[in-house]
Amino acid sequence: MDQFQDIRPYNDDEVAAVLNNLVETPDFINTIIGFRFAKWPRLLHGPLGYIVKLALKRQLSSVKNVHDFQMRVASYMERMIKTTTTDVEYRGIDKLDKNTGYLFLSNHRDIAMDPAFVNYGLYLAGLNTVRIAIGDNLLRRPFVSDLMRLNKSFIVKRSANGVREMMAAFGQLSSYISTSLMEDQSNIWIAQKEGRAKDGLDQTDPAIIKMFFMSQKKAKVPFPEAMANLKIVPVSISYEYDPCAFDKANELNEKEKTGAYQKAEFEDIDSIKNGIVGFKGKVVVTFGDVIKDGFETPEEFVEEVDRQIIMNYAAQPTNEAALAVQQGLPSTDKGFSDYLDTCPKELRETILAMYANPLKQKQKYLSE
Known part of the structure; x- marks a missing residue:
């Protein structure tokens, strides 16, 4: 039995069926039309849908596994970098070993682009791309979940209700992360806290570290040894311009005025789109040092993560x-x-x- 089936990325043998289903999903096709042909008259959406579907089938016919899919993503990434950035610089990536699985614990400014830039840097350096942690709050539309899981994303069940359900979800997540790193030698990307740092203050949530520890704690592994096993590397991502800055500021102002902010149903999807197509200027991704043992508590460990992320911020x-x-x-x-x-x-x-x-x-x- 696959204990991670409901949260893990898709396997190679699942890719073809998922892609076939995506191409036949009206919501997916209509989203592409809205994304690429937003200014076209609505009366043309019907014919456009037919054309988009044919084009997708042709483009995806050669995609047989996850690697093939990621190579398609890489070509889109190259195009996006040319049109929305002035430069992308990677620092510290030469310290990474190709035969080691790392847990990249990153500051978080953009929903899609943070892990995308990390992934692209690893790809250019000949390292394994990351399995990406993504909250289920972003997956309200089934096709988004399929796209993310095709691109090696795994699901964080933030919508779990009740203490027992939450603990079960965190335990499963902790086991998946430990298995990915220690048995599969895969790389993992996860943000240092839930949600983007909309105010520009990068701070790690101790609950993230406690979640990492859960699976090894069951096996009676001491905290310092458990953290060393995960080979955690803090990552600092710096954007010259944040394409979603005004939207973030509006949310912060609304919260300050009224004490609350109610997101529109698909606001996160709009943020993903704006982050991809918006101008970013120069982007710098800095990989810190692997945090070795010597930290006795999650709080001490958090201090070291924060120190590296803040000091390495370009x-x-x-x-x-x-x-x-x-x-x-x-x-x-x-x-x-x-x-x-x-x-x-x-x-x-x-x-x-x-x-x-x-x-x-x-x-x-x-x-x-």
């Missing part, structure tokens, strides 16, 4: 310009000044904080 001109403006000084970057001019006035201070906070966090560590 400061962008936009971060420096935002901090200067906050301090009453002229902007140090004209591009950021122009960007601020497009920002609604009520969001300006939130946007400035979002871009300045990574530098403030780093300065705090340096002063200590």
